[in-house]
Amino acid sequence: MKECTIIKGKPVADRITEEVIKDVEKLKVSGIEPSLAIVRVGENPDDMSYERGAVNRCGKTGINVVNVVLSEDISEQEYIKEIENLNERNDVNAILCLRPLPKHIDENKIKNIIEPSKDVDCFSSINTAKVFEGDKTGFPPCTPSAVVEILKYYDINLSGAKVGVAGRSMVVGKPVSMLLMDENATVKICHSRTQDMEKELSDSDIVIAAIGKAEMIDSKYIKEDAVVIDVGINVNSEGKLCGDIDADSVMKKAGMLTPVPGGVGSVTTSVLAKHVVKACRQQNGL
Incomplete structure (x- = not known):
């Protein structure tokens, strides 16, 4: 049986942190x-x-x-x-x-x-509009940004890729779809009223699970060798922390999968730090 690669968030977070440290040092020199x-x-x-x-x-x-x-x-x-x-x-x-x-x-x-200009996690309606316009002066929410950072770090080609997003919230589903379209991906958003979500997601090269239901998405939703990013944070029937993905099932089919914990969540605070530096630079006309 082929092996699914577990793609962890820590190396992504570490690289962003290294970049932020250098940027902060430059600012402090000034x-x-x-x-x-x-x-x-x-x-x-x-x-x-x-x-x-x-x-x-x-x-x-x-x-x-x-x-x-x-x-x-x-x-x-x-x-x-x-x-x-x-x-x-x-x-x-x-x-x-x-x-x-x-x-x-x-x-x-x-x-x-x-x-x-200080709203680094996209609370303001103005920053939300900037995400939808593709205006790079704004601040997208940290979690969707972390999803894109992970995909880029692991050299997953987004241009032309079919991406299935499970979930349409303003917290993850909608903004991550906009960020992925900025990378020239073809995005399909599924939600609680989608008819036959299995069929809709199972032709996707990349699946982003942000539906908020513990271990809902199993291998039936996933195409062979797909990249699966689990944004969910839930507690399962055994009281264990888990995502929206049924990892044991999905690993039999997926090519790559983020773990929960240790995946997307571990990258969000690094993105937050990156956004703070960006805000500081913009406010100082740099």
């Missing part, structure tokens, strides 16, 4: 210190885990971090004031709002208050 503000509401374990990873990555690259930790019961108006304060601060180049926000804070209101 007297510029890039900095990121991370805004967290409450003690959500997922938020805290991502925050730790982001702080750790920024520490490795020399990016300053401002941690803004707010109480779970902060009012919407107070939250807006915190974002407006960060918008005004010259010593803050980038803002990351950890989401989802509590239900009493309207994300649709906040996304139009955050300064687009």
